[in-house]
Amino acid sequence: MELLGLFHYWVFAVLLMIGFYAVVAKVNLVKKLIGLSLFQAAVFLLYITMGKVSGGTAPIFQAGMTDALFSNPLPQVLILTAIVVGISTTALGLGIVVRIKEEYGTIEEHEIQEIDRR
Amino acid sequence: MYYVVTIATLITMALALVRALLGPTVYDRVLSVNMFGTKTVLLIAVIAFLAGRPDFLDLALAYALINFIGVLAVLEFFKSRAARRAAERAGDDA
Amino acid sequence: MTVVFGIFLLTLLVITAVAVVRTRNLFVAVMLLGIFSLLIAANFLLLDAADVALTEAAVGAGISTVLFLGALALTSETEHAATPHRWLSLIVVVSATLVVLYATFDKPTFGDPEAPIQQHVAPWYLEKTPEYIDVPNVVTAVLASFRGYDTLGEVFVVFTAGIGVLFLFSAPHGHAARRRPGARDGSSIGLRDDLIPRVVGRLLVPFILLFGLYVQFHGDYGPGGGFQAGALVAAAFILYALVEGEDRTLQALPFNALLALMVSGALLYGLVGVASIFLGGNFLDYSVLSEDPVAGQHLGILLIEAGVGLTVTGVLLSIFHAFAARDRF
Amino acid sequence: MQTVLDIMSWILLTAGGGFVLVGGIGALRMPNLYTRMHAASVTDTMGAVLVLSGIMLQAGLSLATIKIAAILLFLLFTSPTSSYALASAAMLAGIKPDAGRAADCEDAS
Numbered sequence: 114m115e116l117l118g119l120f121h122y123w124v125f126a127v128l129l130m131i132g133f134y135a136v137v138a139k140v141n142l143v144k145k146l147i148g149l150s151l152f153q154a155a156v157f158l159l160y161i162t163m164g165k166v167s168g169g170t171a172p173i174f175q176a177g178m179t180d181a182l183f184s185n186p187l188p189q190v191l192i193l194t195a196i197v198v199g200i201s202t203t204a205l206g207l208g209i210v211v212r213i214k215e216e217y218g219t220i221e222e223h224e225i226q227e228i229d230r231r
Numbered sequence: 232m233y234y235v236v237t238i239a240t241l242i243t244m245a246l247a248l249v250r251a252l253l254g255p256t257v258y259d260r261v262l263s264v265n266m267f268g269t270k271t272v273l274l275i276a277v278i279a280f281l282a283g284r285p286d287f288l289d290l291a292l293a294y295a296l297i298n299f300i301g302v303l304a305v306l307e308f309f310k311s312r313a314a315r316r317a318a319e320r321a322g323d324d325a
Numbered sequence: 326m327t328v329v330f331g332i333f334l335l336t337l338l339v340i341t342a343v344a345v346v347r348t349r350n351l352f353v354a355v356m357l358l359g360i361f362s363l364l365i366a367a368n369f370l371l372l373d374a375a376d377v378a379l380t381e382a383a384v385g386a387g388i389s390t391v392l393f394l395g396a397l398a399l400t401s402e403t404e405h406a407a408t409p410h411r412w413l414s415l416i417v418v419v420s421a422t423l424v425v426l427y428a429t430f431d432k433p434t435f436g437d438p439e440a441p442i443q444q445h446v447a448p449w450y451l452e453k454t455p456e457y458i459d460v461p462n463v464v465t466a467v468l469a470s471f472r473g474y475d476t477l478g479e480v481f482v483v484f485t486a487g488i489g490v491l492f493l494f495s496a497p498h499g500h501a502a503r504r505r506p507g508a509r510d511g512s513s514i515g516l517r518d519d520l521i522p523r524v525v526g527r528l529l530v531p532f533i534l535l536f537g538l539y540v541q542f543h544g545d546y547g548p549g550g551g552f553q554a555g556a557l558v559a560a561a562f563i564l565y566a567l568v569e570g571e572d573r574t575l576q577a578l579p580f581n582a583l584l585a586l587m588v589s590g591a592l593l594y595g596l597v598g599v600a601s602i603f604l605g606g607n608f609l610d611y612s613v614l615s616e617d618p619v620a621g622q623h624l625g626i627l628l629i630e631a632g633v634g635l636t637v638t639g640v641l642l643s644i645f646h647a648f649a650a651r652d653r654f
Numbered sequence: 655m656q657t658v659l660d661i662m663s664w665i666l667l668t669a670g671g672g673f674v675l676v677g678g679i680g681a682l683r684m685p686n687l688y689t690r691m692h693a694a695s696v697t698d699t700m701g702a703v704l705v706l707s708g709i710m711l712q713a714g715l716s717l718a719t720i721k722i723a724a725i726l727l728f729l730l731f732t733s734p735t736s737s738y739a740l741a742s743a744a745m746l747a748g749i750k751p752d753a754g755r756a757a758d759c760e761d762a763s
Contacts, residue, residue: 117332118434124335126425128342130418135346138414141404143351143396147358150389151342154365161374166443167436171284171375172451173547174461182438184373185447186463190472193464194479196380197552197637200389201486204644207396208493211651214400221405232664234326236705239671241333243678243697244364248337250682250690251360252344258687258744260356265736266681266694268386271363272725273674273705275378278370280709281327285718286547287375289540290366292721293382293553295728296533297560300387301359302736303522303567308352308394309743310516315398519742525735532728 121162128155140222142210146203153199157192164188233281240274261305268298328435331371338364349404355393362386375548376464379540383556388641391563395648457612458622460545468550469626473609476629477594480636484591487640494647516568526568533561541634545623551630555637562642571649583643590635597628663711670704677701687744688751691737698733702726 132155135148164185172186214220217228244267251263272294279287341364345357362385369378408414433440450467458466468476516522541554566574598609606613611625673696680693706726713719745751 119429119432120332121335121435122429122432123426124339126422126429127339129425130422131342131346133421134414134418137417138408138411139404140408143400144354144404147345147354150358151345154361158365158368161369161372161377162435163442164374165372165436166438169373170282171373172463173286173375174455183451183463185443186450186467187447189374189377189464190468192377193380193468193552194476196377196384197556198479198482200384201483201640203389204392205486205489207392208490211396211399212493212496220400223409232667236667236671237330239675241330243674245337246678246682248341248360251357256687256749257352258740258749259690260353261740262691262694263681264356264359265740266697267360267363269698269702269729269733270674271367272729273702274367275370276706276709276722276725280712285713287370288718288721288725289548290370290375290379290382292536292725293379293557294386295725295732296529296536297382297386299529299732299736300560300564300567301390302739303516303526303564304391304394306522306739306743307516307567308398309747311398313746519739522735522739525731528731529728
């Protein structure tokens with residue numbers, strides 16, 4: 114049970130590195146962006162996991178809930194805004210990829226580099 | 232007693248995920264995404280009552296309304312792809 | 326028991342992530358990313374983060390799929406087989422994973438109420454929110470009032486990203502010669518020919534808008550707020566664009582109006598801050614907006630949440646239109 | 655009265671869970687796309703209706719019941735529509751309904 118308490122963090126580590134692998138190893142630019150959003154999701158998960166209190170509940174007061182235990186609201190605030198920022202920045206990245214496709218005719222990194230060398 | 236439903240939903244989610252991984256066609260994958268969406272609605276509704284927080288139902292409502300958009304986007308994507316290919320073929324012939 | 330459910334969902338999450346990276350068909354990757362988003366939202370809910378789960382639901386289920394599909398339609402659907410330096414990157418990634426895994430052993434156990442993160446600021450927020458701000462949703466109180474500066478920054482980041490996409494797509498087409506007249510006819514009318522999706526879609530649009538407004542104004546009392554509401558309203562218009570076509574959506578909500586929404590939301594947020602300076606408080610200190618400090622806080626939160634909602638709607642919709650209006654080739 | 659309601663919602667929830675599970679197994683095991691779609695729709699209609707009405711009995715007369723009713727209504731509108739949309743897209747792409755065998759082939763794109 115002691116080790117199971119760290120399971121959430123292991124999932125974070127593995128997800129983070131799956132995203133990282135997609136960013137460094139894949140040459141397709143859309144795939145890199147997908148990897149980036151996996152990476153981002155892993156970080157979201159870490160923050161929310163850290164804010165959880167065992168036996169706690171969502172930090173929203175309700176009638177008839179005196180001295181209930183609440184989870185930490187602060188990480189939730191940070192991640193809530195980060196999700197919307199994340200989709201906007203992903204859209205910006207996709208915009209850049211579309212422009213690259215229009216100019217180079219490909220979205221594979223090594224082909225783009227070859228065209229640049231010429 | 233909510234546990235029975237939660238466990239059934241979770242197992243079905245796992246089965247749908249297996250279907251999404253196996254394919255074989257892209258339509259199977261769209262089907263399992265759609266199925267996964269409905270299962271999430273059920274799961275969230277049950278968890279809301281399991282945790283004794285009925286205000287979580289807003290989330291299930293959001294999914295019930297929004298999930299539809301994904302499937303329609305896929306349909307529109309297939310249609311415009313077919314139109315694009317037809318236009319390309321016509322362009323090649325000309 | 327809930328912990329076991331969480332562990333099961335997390336395992337599915339990892340399997341999905343591996344599949345997303347392994348598949349060569351980008352369309353399949355986008356579909357699996359949809360499943361990933363559903364799973365992570367369910368996880369957020371199990372971890373007591375209802376507001377975050379609602380945001381993920383509003384953004385992940387509709388908008389992100391639509392944006393990725395739009396980008397795939399403009400680029401390509403399959404990935405080439407080549408992965409140069411595959412072994413090198415695998416070695417780097419595996420060793421980095423081992424380092425991060427080693428670091429996790431120093432973390433406090435999951436859900437530990439004695440963990441350092443639970444000792445600082447958070448208890449103060451939970452204790453003082455009823456006294457200073459008096460809204461039931463502590464997340465909204467922290468988001469809009471206690472940490473209003475952060476949120477202002479985030480709103481401007483979203484605004485900047487929107488401007489960036491519009492700027493990128495204002496460039497002329499690289500392959501103008503390849504454009505064919507009439508090639509766009511098929512893409513702009515949406516699903517107008519499919520009767521059943523069209524009828525049901527049109528039926529749902531007002532309900533999504535209504536639900537968006539509910540989330541916007543009920544955000545003080547339950548999960549919700551400007552970010553979620555903005556994404557939901559944007560999703561409603563995207564649905565309308567899918568079933569009725571781009572041109573009719575732009576008739577309903579013209580592009581200039583979208584730009585106005587973007588700008589006015591960010592401006593409203595900033596002006597609330599400036600107004601509180603002129604009334605004798607600090608920047609974004611809403612207590613001075615009204616005679617009663619708590620009523621002032623309520624007014625301030627209402628205004629800045631409205632600002633956030635307007636900006637998010639404007640940015641997400643103009644990004645969508647920018648992608649959709651790009652000629653396909 | 656409370657006991658009767660509890661027993662009824664028990665029955666509804668368990669039956670709903672059963673339908674959800676059966677649909678899931680069907681979606682995995684059926685031989686081709688259209689039969690799988692058929693199995694999956696069991697979870698979207700019967701499963702969802704039973705589970706949500708079971709919860710509704712537990713919630714009693716409150717705002718939660720109205721929300722669940724709304725969820726149920728929207729699910730009953732959207733899931734048949736998306737099944738239709740999917741089936742028509744698959745049909746247009748040339749996947750033939752053939753109940754006997756695995757009639758799928760990977761879309762060439």
